[in-house]
Amino acid sequence: MRTLFPLLLTFSLACGEKSEDTGTETTETTDTAEVSEPATEDTEATPEELGQALYELKCMGCHGSDASGGSAPGIQNESDAKFYTAIQNGDGPMPAFPDLSDTDIANIIAYVRSL
Numbered sequence: 001m002r003t004l005f006p007l008l009l010t011f012s013l014a015c016g017e018k019s020e021d022t023g024t025e026t027t028e029t030t031d032t033a034e035v036s037e038p039a040t041e042d043t044e045a046t047p048e049e050l051g052q053a054l055y056e057l058k059c060m061g062c063h064g065s066d067a068s069g070g071s072a073p074g075i076q077n078e079s080d081a082k083f084y085t086a087i088q089n090g091d092g093p094m095p096a097f098p099d100l101s102d103t104d105i106a107n108i109i110a111y112v113r114s115l
Contacts (some may be wrong), residue, residue, distance in 0.1 A: 048111045
């Protein structure tokens with residue numbers, strides 16, 4: 001029994017659980033995979049940079065690397081209102097992207113305008 005208690009205590013501390021016997025608390029770490037999405041709250045990045053990351057992830061496959069068109073039409077000359085409506089609600093074969101916030105859409109527009 002004397003060897004079992006230290007082993008349990010060591011195991012408990014190694015696993016990040018709070019040991020009631022010593023009052024010592026350790027932090028627990030977990031291995032979780034994060035989804036690789038562009039950071040939209042990076043205070044160091046410009047709206048254009050944030051928009052570029054989102055554009056490349058969500059738009060470039062259809063609208064082309066320079067927004068001049070691909071399997072979908074060019075969008076360089078679209079109004080801001082048209083961007084918002086199309087992204088939020090979809091437009092013809094284009095799906096809606098309800099996961100994008102107004103700020104995300106504004107960043108995408110800023111990037112497209114910078115091309």
